[in-house]
Amino acid sequence: MTKVTMTVNGRQVSGEVEDRTLLVHFIRDKLGLTGTHVGCDTSQCGACVVHMDGRSIKSCSTLAVQAAGSEILTIEGLAKDGELHPVQAAFKANHGLQCGFCTPGMVMTAVDMINRYGGRLDEKTVRENLEGNICRCTGYHNIVKAILAAAAEMGAGRQAAE
Amino acid sequence: MGAEGIGARVARKEDKRFLTGKGRYTDDMVVPGMKYAVFVRSPHAHAKIRSIDASEAEKMPGVIAVLNGQQLLADGIGNLICGWMIHSKDGSPMKMGAWRPLAHETVRYVGDAVAVVIADSVGEARDAADQVVVDYEELPAVTDAVTALQPGQPQLHPEAAGNLIYDWALGTSEADTDAAIAAAAHVTEMKIVNNRLSPNPMEPRAALGIYDSAEDHYTCYTTSQNPHVARLVMSAFYNVAPENKLRVIAPDVGGGFGSKIYIYPEEIVCLWASRRTGVPVKWTSDRTEAFLTDAHGRDHVSTVKMAFDSDNRITALKVDTIANFGAYMSLFSAAVPTYLYATLLSGQYAIPAIHANVRAVYTNTAPVDAYRGAGRPEATYLLERTIETAARELGVSPAELRRKNFIRSFPYQTPVIMNYDAGDYEASLEAAMKQADWAGFATRKAEAEKRGKKRGIGMSCYIEACGIAPSAAVGSLGAGVGLWESAEVRVNAVGTIEVLTGSHSHGQGHETTFAQLVADRFGVPIDNVSIVHGDTDKVQMGMGTYGSRSGAVGMSAIVKALDKVEAKAKKIAAHLMEADESDVVIENGELKVAGTDRSVPWFQVALSAYTAHNLPAGMEPGLKEGAFYDPSNFTFPAGCYICEVEIDPETGKTEIVQFVAADDFGNIINPMIVEGQVHGGIAQGIGQALLEGVHYDPQSGQLLTASYMDYAMPRADDLPSFQVSHQNTPCPNNPLGIKGCGEAGAIGSPPALMNAITDAIGNNDLTMPATPQKVWAAVHATH
Ligand code: FES
Numbered sequence: 001m002t003k004v005t006m007t008v009n010g011r012q013v014s015g016e017v018e019d020r021t022l023l024v025h026f027i028r029d030k031l032g033l034t035g036t037h038v039g040c041d042t043s044q045c046g047a048c049v050v051h052m053d054g055r056s057i058k059s060c061s062t063l064a065v066q067a068a069g070s071e072i073l074t075i076e077g078l079a080k081d082g083e084l085h086p087v088q089a090a091f092k093a094n095h096g097l098q099c100g101f102c103t104p105g106m107v108m109t110a111v112d113m114i115n116r117y118g119g120r121l122d123e124k125t126v127r128e129n130l131e132g133n134i135c136r137c138t139g140y141h142n143i144v145k146a147i148l149a150a151a152a153e154m155g156a157g158r159q160a161a162e
Numbered sequence: 163m164g165a166e167g168i169g170a171r172v173a174r175k176e177d178k179r180f181l182t183g184k185g186r187y188t189d190d191m192v193v194p195g196m197k198y199a200v201f202v203r204s205p206h207a208h209a210k211i212r213s214i215d216a217s218e219a220e221k222m223p224g225v226i227a228v229l230n231g232q233q234l235l236a237d238g239i240g241n242l243i244c245g246w247m248i249h250s251k252d253g254s255p256m257k258m259g260a261w262r263p264l265a266h267e268t269v270r271y272v273g274d275a276v277a278v279v280i281a282d283s284v285g286e287a288r289d290a291a292d293q294v295v296v297d298y299e300e301l302p303a304v305t306d307a308v309t310a311l312q313p314g315q316p317q318l319h320p321e322a323a324g325n326l327i328y329d330w331a332l333g334t335s336e337a338d339t340d341a342a343i344a345a346a347a348h349v350t351e352m353k354i355v356n357n358r359l360s361p362n363p364m365e366p367r368a369a370l371g372i373y374d375s376a377e378d379h380y381t382c383y384t385t386s387q388n389p390h391v392a393r394l395v396m397s398a399f400y401n402v403a404p405e406n407k408l409r410v411i412a413p414d415v416g417g418g419f420g421s422k423i424y425i426y427p428e429e430i431v432c433l434w435a436s437r438r439t440g441v442p443v444k445w446t447s448d449r450t451e452a453f454l455t456d457a458h459g460r461d462h463v464s465t466v467k468m469a470f471d472s473d474n475r476i477t478a479l480k481v482d483t484i485a486n487f488g489a490y491m492s493l494f495s496a497a498v499p500t501y502l503y504a505t506l507l508s509g510q511y512a513i514p515a516i517h518a519n520v521r522a523v524y525t526n527t528a529p530v531d532a533y534r535g536a537g538r539p540e541a542t543y544l545l546e547r548t549i550e551t552a553a554r555e556l557g558v559s560p561a562e563l564r565r566k567n568f569i570r571s572f573p574y575q576t577p578v579i580m581n582y583d584a585g586d587y588e589a590s591l592e593a594a595m596k597q598a599d600w601a602g603f604a605t606r607k608a609e610a611e612k613r614g615k616k617r618g619i620g621m622s623c624y625i626e627a628c629g630i631a632p633s634a635a636v637g638s639l640g641a642g643v644g645l646w647e648s649a650e651v652r653v654n655a656v657g658t659i660e661v662l663t664g665s666h667s668h669g670q671g672h673e674t675t676f677a678q679l680v681a682d683r684f685g686v687p688i689d690n691v692s693i694v695h696g697d698t699d700k701v702q703m704g705m706g707t708y709g710s711r712s713g714a715v716g717m718s719a720i721v722k723a724l725d726k727v728e729a730k731a732k733k734i735a736a737h738l739m740e741a742d743e744s745d746v747v748i749e750n751g752e753l754k755v756a757g758t759d760r761s762v763p764w765f766q767v768a769l770s771a772y773t774a775h776n777l778p779a780g781m782e783p784g785l786k787e788g789a790f791y792d793p794s795n796f797t798f799p800a801g802c803y804i805c806e807v808e809i810d811p812e813t814g815k816t817e818i819v820q821f822v823a824a825d826d827f828g829n830i831i832n833p834m835i836v837e838g839q840v841h842g843g844i845a846q847g848i849g850q851a852l853l854e855g856v857h858y859d860p861q862s863g864q865l866l867t868a869s870y871m872d873y874a875m876p877r878a879d880d881l882p883s884f885q886v887s888h889q890n891t892p893c894p895n896n897p898l899g900i901k902g903c904g905e906a907g908a909i910g911s912p913p914a915l916m917n918a919i920t921d922a923i924g925n926n927d928l929t930m931p932a933t934p935q936k937v938w939a940a941v942h943a944t945h
């Protein structure tokens with residue numbers, strides 16, 4: 001057992017973990033943050049995506065000990081003061097989710113994508129960047145729409161701020 | 163329509179919890195003292211179990227118990243069953259072999275469970291499961307249904323000689339059908355393979371069994387589309403516990419697509435193991451287990467003859483189908499290639515003679531059951547590939563050939579049981595062709611050719627049947643259950659409303675659409691309406707969600723209950739306003755005397771019902787009504803899908819350049835949600851046609867496609883955006899005029915895509931999935 005300490009959603013947390021404990025299990029089982037999901041065992045589906053130090057990662061293929069000392073953001077930490085993040089709001093407005101199981105990973109991937117591409121996102125780029133996230137319900141149509149809408153809104157927000 | 167009423171694109175009430183990580187799925191449940199189950203599964207496709215030695219495993223750290231099938235048998239836990247009886251042509255009942263929740267004598271597919279380890283953590287349970295020594299005597303295996311029917315093949319169950327479960331027929335007599343074919347001007351013959359699929363809801367199956375020894379009571383959290391049916395079956399057939407001692411809760415469920423209808427060994431074992439060990443037991447499938455053990459879909463091999471007269475009218479259709487059932491008969495398996503398949507073989511066409519023969523076959527593979535569409539995609543694929551090929555052989559346009567044969571007057575009785583109530587097939591066809599700019603295709607094809615690409619276009623005109631019913635009719639066809647639905651509408655004293663429904667939402671958005679129905683009726687905001695579902699302790703008996711039945715059947719039950727509530731509310735309001743009951747109308751959340759300014763607000767009526775200080779003489783207090791709704795017929799959604807593709811002859815890669823769906827779903831409550839259902843269905847259909855396929859090694863029976871590395875799920879960059887429209891004819895047989903929309907996309911899309919690809923490459927024999935390798939080979943063989 002090893003003691004790990006990290007910041008999760010702005011709060012410092014520590015816990016004893018086995019060497020083999022995956023970050024996703026640390027988050028779900030030790031911290032009780034069950035919004036991050038496990039949909040596969042081959043690092044393909046993206047249900048487990050969280051942000052580590054500002055970049056999206058698959059928490060099912062990261063060991064808890066690897067995350068020691070890092071800043072983790074999970075889906076539970078995205079909305080601020082009860083207000084949905086623009087990506088969350090766009091998923092709702094555009095019906096970008098059905099069963100909701102892929103949704104936390106999709107949203108965390110989308111936030112990172114928009115951070116990386118800013119206003120330069122188009123449909124093709126969004127679809128390519130969703131390569132690591134599988135959704136069985138929506139056919140991606142409304143997910144793509146939601147991400148483009150959020151990107152436009154966040155881009156506009158950025159411009160207004162400048 | 164109001165902003166939140168019927169027909170409005172209301173954003174979903176349930177979204178916030180899913181978007182903020184607050185969804186509550188079975189694997190999220192934690193109860194004090196909970197332990198974890200890992201199953202020991204057969205690595206062989208077919209073997210006898212000589213012995214199981216768990217002595218080492220039991221000594222491993224954290225292990226509470228290792229349980230096996232002998233103990234399960236000794237405790238009286240029953241066999242898993244198929245709940246639909248089919249009789250063969252010779253009148254004999256289907257041949258159902260025993261399916262034990264934990265095999266103790268013979269394993270029949272890779273993944274068959276033989277023992278379960280309960281331990282403090284999943285990791286410890288997994289470590290110990292590796293140490294359980296099972297001594298197997300390997301037997302030869304067969305994975306393919308056509309082969310399994312041949313003489314000399316491995317036999318799976320002593321009950322089913324030659325691996326044949328049933329040999330069933332439907333429709334016009336074979337002799338009359340043959341005579342019509344013999345007299346035809348043209349006959350198109352095809353061999354049609356419908357590839358085997360893995361449903362793959364993103365949430366893997368899970369179960370949490372909690373036994374309370376003080377009350378001798380069981381609670382089961384599980385990933386179910388129909389918790390009441392699960393409770394009924396686990397009580398009545400598996401002897402887990404009497405119904406009043408068993409609570410089944412299906413909380414948030416992450417997709418189902420049919421695969422979560424069935425009762426699997428794992429939930430039975432978790433409940434039983436919880437009693438044996440005295441601790442709550444949770445099992446969560448990993449993805450490989452899901453591929454191995456979730457019921458698969460499709461897997462039909464058929465031959466078809468479609469006969470035409472000299473005027474290109476279809477005169478007869480003859481179909482012979484072999485359906486692979488896997489190693490055991492899953493809960494609804496028997497119904498899929500019979501009453502959900504052969505009954506749809508008339509499609510949208512007037513065909514005077516139809517004969518279908520279906521053989522169901524055991525093989526050493528995972529059980530096969532209903533997957534999105536269940537039988538109807540298989541029927542549609544067979545018909546729509548065949549009529550497209552016929553058009554090519556006859557040298558007529560595929561649209562013209564379909565048009566010529568469309569059913570145009572309703573009701574229409576087919577030779578295969580179904581009585582179509584309403585439809586306008588021409589309207590969908592025209593809308594789709596216009597949307598797809600069918601007329602401009604030749605230009606686009608020529609342009610693509612200049613770029614070295616092969617462009618093709620294909621259509622599919624599907625019909626499906628939703629809301630299987632009425633109960634008496636399905637009972638006479640062999641169903642073990644009735645297919646009605648229930649609802650209870652509880653108006654609280656302050657006027658807020660709870661609707662308890664027997665339907666179950668696992669992505670369909672019932673919390674929103676069902677609330678819209680209520681908001682529309684009483685003029686209350688949807689936020690004042692809560693939908694309660696998925697818990698047998700809270701909700702009256704219900705049949706659950708599958709077969710696109712929640713709208714047509716589930717909402718009809720709600721309407722019936724709303725009618726009763728409305729009638730009582732009007733009586734109370736009339737009494738309060740000293741008016742005649744028949745003059746009372748509901749408008750904007752008030753009950754008014756029509757044509758006057760006298761009114762009482764909705765909440766006042768509710769409050770009056772509960773204070774009971776001033777009710778009409780003899781009226782019971784309270785405002786709560788229940789209803790059961792049993793439909794008088796199936797509903798028949800239909801539509802036309804058009805797909806256009808471009809193929810790179812150098813790589814064989816298919817790009818979908820446009821996909822158009824024109825559907826008739828009857829009346830629609832929330833178009834946004836309906837479109838979402840169509841998108842998802844189309845994606846699954848495209849997955850089937852282009853990417854997906856379950857493969858077993860024919861010798862060893864090993865599953866070769868047991869992860870997302872090997873099984874090609876549709877990803878965002880495999881798909882285009884879809885163009886979706888509706889041409890609705892209301893269903894005359896239910897109060898809302900709803901037909902259902904959950905499966906259409908998966909039914910209509912595979913043949914449209916395959917017709918487009920075969921059009922592009924000029925080869926009618928291509929099979930699904932049309933992988934680049936197959937397409938490349940076909941392109942180069944044609945040259
Ligand atoms: S669970 Fe991490 S990619 Fe599937």
Ligand code: FES
Nearest residue numbers: 098099102135137
């Ligand atoms: S919404 Fe169900 S998997 Fe994406």
